Amino acid sequence: MPTPLLEISDATKIYGGGRFGGKAVVALQGFNLTINEKPATITTIAGESGSGKTTLANVVLGFINLTSGQIIYEGVNIENMTAQQKQQYRREVQAVFQDPYEVYNPFYRVKHIFELAIQRFKLTGNKTEGRDMIEDALRVVGMRGEEVLEKYPHQLSGGQRQRMMVARAYMLKPRIIVADEPVSMVDASLRAMILDIMLHLRDDYGISFLYITHDLSTAYQIGNDIHILYQGQVAEKGDTPKVIENPKHPYVQLLINSIPVPDPDVRWDTNLRLPSEEEMRSKAASGCRFYPRCPYHMDRCLEALPPLYAIESQHEAACYLYDDAHELAETTTQRRTS
Amino acid sequence: MQAWSPNEKKVVLDVDELRVHYATPRGDVIAVNGISFQVFQGETVGLVGESGCGKTTTAMAILRMVQPPGRIVSGQATIEATDLVGLDEKQLRNLRWNKLALIPQGAMNSLNPVMRIKNQLGDAITTHEGKMPAEQLKQRILELLNQVGLPGRVYNMYPHELSGGMKQRVCVAMAIALNPPLIIADEPTSALDVVVQRVVAQTLLDVKARLGVSMILIGHDMGLQAQLVDRIIVMYAGNIVEIAPVRNAFKNPLHPYTQLLIAAIPSIKERKPLHVTEGLTHDLRNPPPGCAFQFRCPHAREICRAQCPQLREYAPSQLTACHIYENAAEYERSAPIAVVSAPPAALYAQDLMKDIDPHADASA
Numbered sequence: 001m002p003t004p005l006l007e008i009s010d011a012t013k014i015y016g017g018g019r020f021g022g023k024a025v026v027a028l029q030g031f032n033l034t035i036n037e038k039p040a041t042i043t044t045i046a047g048e049s050g051s052g053k054t055t056l057a058n059v060v061l062g063f064i065n066l067t068s069g070q071i072i073y074e075g076v077n078i079e080n081m082t083a084q085q086k087q088q089y090r091r092e093v094q095a096v097f098q099d100p101y102e103v104y105n106p107f108y109r110v111k112h113i114f115e116l117a118i119q120r121f122k123l124t125g126n127k128t129e130g131r132d133m134i135e136d137a138l139r140v141v142g143m144r145g146e147e148v149l150e151k152y153p154h155q156l157s158g159g160q161r162q163r164m165m166v167a168r169a170y171m172l173k174p175r176i177i178v179a180d181e182p183v184s185m186v187d188a189s190l191r192a193m194i195l196d197i198m199l200h201l202r203d204d205y206g207i208s209f210l211y212i213t214h215d216l217s218t219a220y221q222i223g224n225d226i227h228i229l230y231q232g233q234v235a236e237k238g239d240t241p242k243v244i245e246n247p248k249h250p251y252v253q254l255l256i257n258s259i260p261v262p263d264p265d266v267r268w269d270t271n272l273r274l275p276s277e278e279e280m281r282s283k284a285a286s287g288c289r290f291y292p293r294c295p296y297h298m299d300r301c302l303e304a305l306p307p308l309y310a311i312e313s314q315h316e317a318a319c320y321l322y323d324d325a326h327e328l329a330e331t332t333t334q335r336r337t338s
Numbered sequence: 339m340q341a342w343s344p345n346e347k348k349v350v351l352d353v354d355e356l357r358v359h360y361a362t363p364r365g366d367v368i369a370v371n372g373i374s375f376q377v378f379q380g381e382t383v384g385l386v387g388e389s390g391c392g393k394t395t396t397a398m399a400i401l402r403m404v405q406p407p408g409r410i411v412s413g414q415a416t417i418e419a420t421d422l423v424g425l426d427e428k429q430l431r432n433l434r435w436n437k438l439a440l441i442p443q444g445a446m447n448s449l450n451p452v453m454r455i456k457n458q459l460g461d462a463i464t465t466h467e468g469k470m471p472a473e474q475l476k477q478r479i480l481e482l483l484n485q486v487g488l489p490g491r492v493y494n495m496y497p498h499e500l501s502g503g504m505k506q507r508v509c510v511a512m513a514i515a516l517n518p519p520l521i522i523a524d525e526p527t528s529a530l531d532v533v534v535q536r537v538v539a540q541t542l543l544d545v546k547a548r549l550g551v552s553m554i555l556i557g558h559d560m561g562l563q564a565q566l567v568d569r570i571i572v573m574y575a576g577n578i579v580e581i582a583p584v585r586n587a588f589k590n591p592l593h594p595y596t597q598l599l600i601a602a603i604p605s606i607k608e609r610k611p612l613h614v615t616e617g618l619t620h621d622l623r624n625p626p627p628g629c630a631f632q633f634r635c636p637h638a639r640e641i642c643r644a645q646c647p648q649l650r651e652y653a654p655s656q657l658t659a660c661h662i663y664e665n666a667a668e669y670e671r672s673a674p675i676a677v678v679s680a681p682p683a684a685l686y687a688q689d690l691m692k693d694i695d696p697h698a699d700a701s702a
Binding site for chain 1: 533
């Protein structure tokens with residue numbers, strides 16, 4: 001039985017709707033996820049803007065608190081941690097953000113981000129040792145200290161900056177790295193390099209990743225498990241190849257169909273129309289959020305939120321279309337009455 | 339899609355030996371190295387390549403929007419018999435939007451946040467066509483919104499009330515407002531979700547089919563290129579290395595760089611090992627003799643170091659600049675050279691672009 005390292009259970013985050021009576025926005029609802037200590041995995045959280053994936057990153061990193069539900073790290077709820085536990089949590093759960101341009105302070109040379117981390121987490125008081133740690137971390141991402149450390153952020157390319165952020169995270173010997181869209185602002189030809197480093201850290205250093213992205217093709221290439229969110233809820237989850245090769249939820253099907261195929265002979269066939277923003281948000285407040293856009297929508301979709309149904313092992317979809325258990329019950333009642 | 343033939347179609351844009359340099363304290367960066375290509379009526383041309391290869395600079399040069407320290411050194415860009423490079427600012431103002439429109443990168447942030455959509459579209463029209471009756475203008479704007487698939491209520495809205503995809507479509511509406519023969523779209527969908535991207539891409543296809551407008555589509559998403567364009571121009575380090583009809587480019591790419599680009603497309607059909615390409619490019623201030631791609635080319639031989647290959651046609655409408663095809667016999671005889679991990683004065687192309695910054699550390 002593997003020991004869970006990070007356990008997110010029934011995580012819900014609602015913005016607004018408080019004292020001032022603004023409209024409440026459910027950013028994340030009833031989200032569950034477990035990352036085990038071993039083996040290290042890359043868990044992908046995918047979805048469009050507004051699906052709640054960055055909210056999830058923010059709660060895991062402790063930037064915001066959950067409205068309900070809990071996040072347990074090594075048996076301790078992160079909201080009830082002692083200062084010491086919190087410090088350790090912050091070291092062991094690192095982050096790599098989307099924008100490699102904004103995370104650097106332009107006034108400091110780039111080595112500053114490493115030195116600050118060493119200082120903050122008291123990794124060492126010795127300068128040579130510190131320098132060795134930095135060099136070692138940079139080597140892991142395929143860079144050399146003397147080439148980059150004395151430069152200012154604007155002198156480095158986006159790919160180089162992002163690799164340095166990964167190196168910084170690695171230097172702290174984390175167990176989990178939350179990577180929020182780490183490659184979306186990096187040139188396509190350098191993306192593979194960053195993704196390759198992630199695989200390398202997972203396989204050779206046992207670091208798990210929470211890989212947050214809207215790009216299903218990169219998730220497909222490197223991810224172990226995938227959770228696809230739609231407006232705060234999991235639409236489909238499971239083993240990445242199973243989900244992407246054989247999507248079940250109508251939203252995920254639409255998503256995968258919309259990825260431009262790199263083949264001029266396979267062009268999009270149908271014209272897609274999107275309902276207006278208001279319609280998409282408000283209509284299905286109690287039921288399935290995808291109702292206004294779903295080609296298969298049924299009346300029952302509006303009544304209650306569809307739970308996750310098992311499609312096969314390690315593949316679940318939250319859609320009444322796969323409610324076999326329910327259908328089975330109906331046929332038995334019919335048989336009984338007839 | 340019908341086969342494209344150079345003789346039948348009317349040339350909308352003719353770029354000839356266009357050369358753009360950026361001045362830096364240590365010499366000029368050759369961002370666009372004397373490139374020539376044509377855009378025909380009603381066709382969409384994709385301009386692809388990695389960051390720093392000169393694709394956006396090419397577009398900016400055509401629009402005469404290159405900012406100092408950049409400058410157009412030589413060459414011509416002719417649109418309907420007018421050479422854009424020779425015009426003064428006043429003539430240019432007239433021509434822009436009328437003859438060629440731009441959908442900029444991150445276009446959705448280019449809308450004025452305190453103006454209603456109707457006023458922004460109206461401005462573009464009245465500036466060029468003079469005042470017109472309010473009702474006529476309104477009808478015209480509503481018609482434009484309709485053409486890009488937006489509901490009429492957008493007319494009275496502010497940009498912040500629209501989603502990213504809708505704002506992007508407003509920018510498309512603006513680009514077609516004066517019915518220009520050419521639209522340049524610089525990564526028009528790069529900031530959008532896949533589903534919304536598909537909607538905007540379809541809008542572009544739609545507009546093109548209905549108005550017969552030509553388009554230059556800049557981007558590095560090869561999947562999107564396959565969906566949208568008729569011909570692809572591949573750039574590397576300021577040079578055009580291949581021009582090909584889209585089908586050939588994907589099914590039978592000739593230039594090793596094009597082959598690399600195609601191989602690097604992430605697939606959702608099969609899981610394959612990541613294709614990591616080293617992003618090393620020669621110093622753009624000091625290009626080596628011979629082929630621009632020699633340091634990264636897996637097929638490089640001695641001849642590639644010595645001579646610069648010319649862009650020549652090897653299949654119908656498919657041009658490439660590579661010794662493998664140009665001097666096949668000599669190439670075969672020539673000795674292979676190893677891919678160098680660090681070419682002399684090796685630098686990332688992007689690094690060089692940073693050097694243009696006057697605050698850059700000169701010792702870097």
